[in-house]
Amino acid sequence: MANSTTEKAKAVETTPVTLMSVLAPAVGWLIPGAGHMIQKRWIRGLLLFISIASLFLLGLGMQGRIYKANGGDILDILGFVGDVGAGAFYIITLAQDWGQGAIAFATADYGTKFMIVAGLLNFIAVADAYHIAIGKKQ
Amino acid sequence: MTITLNHFSAALVFSLFASVVFGITHRETTRDMVRYGIYCFAMFLGGVFVAGWAMWVLRR
Numbered sequence: 001m002a003n004s005t006t007e008k009a010k011a012v013e014t015t016p017v018t019l020m021s022v023l024a025p026a027v028g029w030l031i032p033g034a035g036h037m038i039q040k041r042w043i044r045g046l047l048l049f050i051s052i053a054s055l056f057l058l059g060l061g062m063q064g065r066i067y068k069a070n071g072g073d074i075l076d077i078l079g080f081v082g083d084v085g086a087g088a089f090y091i092i093t094l095a096q097d098w099g100q101g102a103i104a105f106a107t108a109d110y111g112t113k114f115m116i117v118a119g120l121l122n123f124i125a126v127a128d129a130y131h132i133a134i135g136k137k138q
Numbered sequence: 139m140t141i142t143l144n145h146f147s148a149a150l151v152f153s154l155f156a157s158v159v160f161g162i163t164h165r166e167t168t169r170d171m172v173r174y175g176i177y178c179f180a181m182f183l184g185g186v187f188v189a190g191w192a193m194w195v196l197r198r
Contacts, residue, residue: 044162051155058151061141105140110148117152121159128163138166 021133028129030087032122035129048125055118056089064111065101066093079112085119085126146186153182 020039028035033049036042067079083090093099099115101108131137143151161175 047158048162051158055152055155058141058143061139062143062148063140105142107142107148110143114148114152117156121156124159124163 015134018133021130024129024133025126028126029085029122032087032089032118032125035126036132039129039132041132048122052086052118052122052125053089055114055121056086059111059114059118060093060098062111062114063101063105063108064099064113064115065108066090066099066115068094079116082116082119085121085123086115087122090119149186150183153179153186157182 024035024039026035027038031049032052033045033047036045036048067076067083069080070076101112128137157175157179160178161171161173165171165174
């Protein structure tokens with residue numbers, strides 16, 4: 001019992017903080033898939049970029065709505081958290097004042113969800129890039 | 139320019155891209171990534187059909 005606790009503590013302590021373990025997640029958040037590409041996982045990074053970018057851009061094309069930082073109800077806050085995961089796509093969309101949403105289009109709701117899910121999927125991709133950087137995954 | 143997708147097309151596109159990301163991030167080897175991605179895609183689409191028919195039954 002005591003041995004397994006000690007071993008677990010040692011395992012937690014030995015995870016190194018390297019430049020790549022910080023850079024890969026940061027770059028991967030900003031540009032989907034880039035965290036994998038800078039670690040020479042080119043195909044994975046490209047596929048992640050295509051998937052996440054396509055979802056986000058389709059969401060914009062469907063006149064979805066982008067959430068800004070807000071202190072409103074929980075769903076608006078969650079929408080913001082999801083959207084911000086898309087990194088540069090979110091930043092550019094805000095800067096260009098796109099993503100205003102269009103109630104007139106029935107698919108605008110799908111578009112909103114597409115953009116939120118794109119951000120959430122990028123969070124998963126960022127975590128994966130981090131795990132590769134710390135050697136937990138090949 | 140507005141992109142218009144019907145419900146099924148939107149679900150298909152969503153399933154495809156989400157499955158690609160899940161496959162890559164949840165498995166280690168290329169073969170396992172592809173298999174898991176296909177599995178996720180099948181589950182997504184299967185869920186769409188099940189949910190659709192469930193809604194039809196409820197509406198009756």
